[in-house]
Amino acid sequence: WREMAKQVAHEIKNPLTPMRLTVQNFQRKFEANDPNISKKLADYTQTILQQIDTMSSVANAFSNFATMPAQQNETLNVVEVVQMTLEIFNEEYIRFSAIEDEIIAKLDRTQLIRVVTNLVKNAIQAIPETQENKLVFVTVFREDQQVKIAVKDNGKGISAENAARIFEPKFTTKSSGMGLGLAIIKNIIENYKGTITFETTLDQGTEFLVSFPINK
Incomplete structure (x- = not known):
């Protein structure tokens, strides 16, 4: 279980780095008058949503393992x-x-x-x-x-x-x-x-x- 906890932490940390970099990059390069702002915002949002989905799948997998349904x-x-x-x-x-x-x-x-x-x-x-x-x-x-x-x-x-x-x-x-x-x-x-x-x-x-x- 100790090894499993380390692996869970590792899998959760993996998406956090690109999420942080994406937000920082957007914050640094944000320009309200940029003609491509809508496209850039869509790209940044998509990147973050993909990483959130990855974290969600890890959480779901752990939840499914931890709560085995009773046998019928x-x-x-x-x-x-x-x-x-x-x-x-x-x-x-x-x-x-x-x-x-x-x-x-x-x-x-x-x-x-x-x-x-x-x-x-x-x-x-x-x-x-x-x-x-x-x-x-x-x-x-x-x-x-x-x-x-x-x-x-x-x-x-x-x-x-x-x-x-x-x-x-x-x-x-x-x-x-x-x-x-x-x-x-x-x-x-x-x-x-x-x-x-x-x-x-x-x-x-x-x-x-x-x-x-x-x-x-």
């Missing part, structure tokens, strides 16, 4: 919920597979959707935009009284340095998707006595495997 368990078909969740994505290279049409477990529907959405978003972001033959493969299956969800991509993989810290509750402004998202879903999964693991190979891809006990 219900008996549901995990295969159906996962398949439905994938329908929100527009990427045509996402593939779904399930050996069975129905695997019943007692879980919170919203939190299950959150887990799947987060992992699929990460998988999409792990694939470079310029890469050809993109693939995200989502599989649901039953094994040893567990329902398992695998999310595999053929992206850039995870470095050894990042792999060692991937589930730490830390903030990031990068688009890698690592940070609070994975910390939150790990929390959700472990609350169900489940597990989340991953295997990765640089420049070949990553596969996350989530396991939930089947408690009907």
Whole structure:
């Protein structure tokens, strides 16, 4: 938590510097009779609003992590919920597979959707935009009284340095998707006595495997 607090402070300080410089610059160069004053004011305002939005997203992420909603368990078909969740994505290279049409477990529907959405978003972001033959493969299956969800991509993989810290509750402004998202879903999964693991190979891809006990 100490490391997390330091990271939060760092992410909040980052936008403050350009905000301060923008205001100082405007104050120093302000000239009421400047024919371009409206354009300059719009540019300065846009810069400050962008930085405010950045700070707001950091605050929201921290708030979401700190206030996990209570679990509302219900008996549901995990295969159906996962398949439905994938329908929100527009990427045509996402593939779904399930050996069975129905695997019943007692879980919170919203939190299950959150887990799947987060992992699929990460998988999409792990694939470079310029890469050809993109693939995200989502599989649901039953094994040893567990329902398992695998999310595999053929992206850039995870470095050894990042792999060692991937589930730490830390903030990031990068688009890698690592940070609070994975910390939150790990929390959700472990609350169900489940597990989340991953295997990765640089420049070949990553596969996350989530396991939930089947408690009907």
